Amino acid sequence: MDLKEILLNLNIVMFGGKGGVGKTTCASSSAIWAAEHCRNTLIISTDPAHSLGDSLGVDLPPGEPKQIPGIDNLTALEINPKANISEFRGLTNINPIEEMGMPDIMGGMPLMEDLQELTSMNPPGIDEALALLKLLEFVETEHNYDLIIFDTAPTGHTLRFLSLPETLSGWIGKLIKMRIKFGNMFGAIKRIITREEKKDDNSLKILERLNNSILNARDDLTNPLKNSFVIIMIPEEMAITETGRLLNELIKNNIPVSNIVVNQLYQDPSDLCNFCRARREMQQRNLIKIREIFNEKLGKNLIEIPLFKEEIRKYSKLKELGKYLINNTR
Numbered sequence: 001m002d003l004k005e006i007l008l009n010l011n012i013v014m015f016g017g018k019g020g021v022g023k024t025t026c027a028s029s030s031a032i033w034a035a036e037h038c039r040n041t042l043i044i045s046t047d048p049a050h051s052l053g054d055s056l057g058v059d060l061p062p063g064e065p066k067q068i069p070g071i072d073n074l075t076a077l078e079i080n081p082k083a084n085i086s087e088f089r090g091l092t093n094i095n096p097i098e099e100m101g102m103p104d105i106m107g108g109m110p111l112m113e114d115l116q117e118l119t120s121m122n123p124p125g126i127d128e129a130l131a132l133l134k135l136l137e138f139v140e141t142e143h144n145y146d147l148i149i150f151d152t153a154p155t156g157h158t159l160r161f162l163s164l165p166e167t168l169s170g171w172i173g174k175l176i177k178m179r180i181k182f183g184n185m186f187g188a189i190k191r192i193i194t195r196e197e198k199k200d201d202n203s204l205k206i207l208e209r210l211n212n213s214i215l216n217a218r219d220d221l222t223n224p225l226k227n228s229f230v231i232i233m234i235p236e237e238m239a240i241t242e243t244g245r246l247l248n249e250l251i252k253n254n255i256p257v258s259n260i261v262v263n264q265l266y267q268d269p270s271d272l273c274n275f276c277r278a279r280r281e282m283q284q285r286n287l288i289k290i291r292e293i294f295n296e297k298l299g300k301n302l303i304e305i306p307l308f309k310e311e312i313r314k315y316s317k318l319k320e321l322g323k324y325l326i327n328n329t330r
């Protein structure tokens with residue numbers, strides 16, 4: 001499938017690659033193209049160092065979707081990289097003192113402290129994981145977008161992001177088990193002490209709902225009829241190596257990839273100074289390798305994009321780039 005078909009037919013498109021190669025620019029440009037072709041589009045930046053608002057030329061409040069003025073059908077969102085942990089505190093901590101309705105003074109007892117430590121499951125990176133959790137839940141439930149475009153962070157972070165559903169699901173599974181085990185045990189003791197009626201455990205329901213969102217998101221991301229990952233690269237040796245690694249990891253994670261954008265290509269040599277002509281030659285040598293490896297051997301569509309004279313920012317430049325993204329596939 002080429003990028004045009006992807007933008008017109010799929011529900012999720014992710015743009016990723018090495019740092020600074022043009023991920024945000026290509027993602028924004030594609031989002032504008034899709035929005036102007038009747039698809040209600042949401043573009044989400046998952047890079048903690050956001051630049052989506054800068055690219056589109058609008059201020060984006062962290063964590064809140066904003067309709068882009070002047071472009072019908074386009075909404076943008078920069079996710080808040082750190083979720084507010086207190087929002088999730090009731091879900092992540094199982095506090096035996098609270099569960100049993102015991103006086104606080106018991107919290108000072110060594111056994112209780114050990115138990116509390118054991119049951120407080122805040123693994124490292126939890127804030128980032130919870131931010132993703134909120135995002136996945138949003139993507140899986142409450143929206144009416146036809147297409148969600150992800151402007152991702154540079155490769156390493158994105159690979160961690162893509163493996164998070166598995167990690168999170170395992171972690172939530174453990175929490176659910178612990179809540180059931182401890183919840184039943186402490187709840188029964190508490191009811192004997194306080195003669196309270198048995199109440200529904202709301203947090204357990206929330207955890208189960210979150211887990212379902214994660215598993216659905218995992219299914220969507222690996223479904224070639226729903227999602228496609230577009231790799232952005234520049235025609236340099238190091239980028240070829242990194243793109244190969246990224247592609248392998250994506251294949252390993254069952255994420256569909258059919259398009260690779262080769263960005264920032266120097267054009268007509270007659271216009272160029274000696275320095276730029278030398279860079280163009282270097283690029284052309286690498287472009288031959290890129291076509292051979294990714295286009296001929298692996299059958300990926302290559303989209304070749306010229307280096308623009310100016311920075312590509314805001315509506316009219318992004319729209320101009322869109323023409324190349326849609327028409328320059330080989």
Ligand SMILES: Nc1ncnc2c1ncn2[C@@H]1O[C@H](COP(=O)(O)OP(=O)(O)OP(=O)(O)O)[C@@H](O)[C@H]1O
Pocket residue numbers: 018019020021022023024025026047051152153154263264265305306307308309310311312313
């Ligand atoms: N084909 C091009 N011609 C000229 N400038 C370009 C081109 N593609 C991207 N740029 C410029 O390169 C800069 C970096 O682009 P962008 O922010 O899209 O990269 P990125 O991969 O998202 O970076 P990061 O890894 O920091 O998120 C921007 O100033 C953008 O305008």
Ligand SMILES: [Mg+2]
Pocket residue numbers: 023024025047051151152
């Ligand atoms: Mg970026």
